[in-house]
Ligand code: 2F8
């Protein structure tokens with residue numbers, strides 16, 4: 298029950314680690330097709346899990362609906378009281394069109410950065426199975 302080929306189990310979810318790179322939306326579509334969604338980070342364990350791969354990875358947060366209002370793919374707010382933005386991020390660098398969240402600064406626990414959604418990154422899907 299707690300084994301699924303191609304997925305890693307970390308209670309209460311299974312995680313799919315991509316081996317190719319896609320835009321944020323293409324990554325999300327891949328997750329949806331797998332019965333999952335892009336990873337939502339709401340524990341230190343999940344942050345460490347996502348960080349360990351040391352590569353640019355899409356996570357399931359975006360402010361593409363309303364600039365500056367960051368939401369997870371399940372519609373909940375990205376809480377300022379629980380987030381791992383790198384110092385100075387999210388900054389909508391120059392273009393103001395950095396609307397998708399990635400794991401970037403892997404030497405720093407605070408590793409989130411906002412990036413243009415059309416950039417190609419690795420991604421992690423999350424499927425919640427048990428509480
Ligand atoms: O300095 C942080 C800044 O670094 C890059 O811009 C120079 C990132 N953009 C790209 O990699 C396209 C920004 O997202 C980041 O904030």
Ligand code: CA
Pocket residue numbers: 386387388389390395410411412
């Ligand atoms: Ca940024």
